[in-house]
Amino acid sequence: MANVLLVDDEEALRQTMALFLRHEGHVCRLAGDVDSALLALAAESADVVVSDIRMPGGGGIALLEAVRGLAYRCEVIMVTGDPTVETAVQAIRCGAFDYVAKPLTRARLCGAVEAAATLKYAADADVRYREDLERLVEARTASLHESLERLQRTVENTTQALSRALEIRDPYTAGHQRRVTHLSCAIHDRLGAQRRLSPQGRDGLRIAGLLHDLGKLAIPAEILAKPARLSSVEVSLIRAHPVIGWEILSGLDFGWPVAEIVRQHHERWDGTGYPDGLKREEIRLEARILGVADVLEAMASHRPYRPALGVEVALEEIRKGSGTAFDPEVVAACLSVFLEDGYVLDSGVLAD
């Protein structure tokens, strides 16, 4: 059952069409011209409009265009007393669903209205389905974003907690990891200005920086805090910390190979580092950056076995190691960070 608006300037024809259609169970409203048809459509929506193509005071084509501009879908069937190909083409081109030639027959009119109503319902159902689907996708996306944010917060909190655990146990390196992280990110950003570095790599570097000495949890606190030269056994114990850190972290998925970066942070450009004696690009870029920042921060700060040497001395040491211990590109970026950007190694920084 469709809601139909019948528009024709001939009263008798309107009534005949209404009779045919009401007999089929459709609800019909009648209008004698375009203006009253538009008023009727504004007052209540229709599924199908059946309109004469030629009427005094404005034709059916004008009505057709007005119907196209409605906020809802409504199919239009044109009725014409001049069944030429041109009239039919004009009606269809303007967006009519069908056209019916006079004299009207019950079967032809009812068939056209039936088909138009079916199309309209199918189109409406399609729109509803699309809207439902869009709402569903929006809701799923929002909940996915929420889960991702929660996961990121968890990673962040876990990282901070592990980092603090080591700092509480080893006060001499308190703040060391945060300062190294902050400097590493500054070097990464400087390098990123010349090379295309991924933001995920920076995040991975940041987490690895905050956890790079995590393996020291396994080393006796007396050795870490010893204010004298270490024996060879003690040195080899300390040198195990990158692998221990890697073992602790390798089961965790940070979305970036954080465990590997931690394992490689004492590797050196010329292959003289540990634990695996990797060389040049065999060492991940993040680990090469971390290595430079780690050495620089350690030299510039106070240590149990010696006072702070200062940033100047530390920078000189880094410069001397360019191309041997350290990646020259990373060294150049590090020097630019201090000498051009005026970077200050601050004891109170929080890694961003």
Ligand SMILES: [Fe+2]
């Ligand atoms: Fe280390």
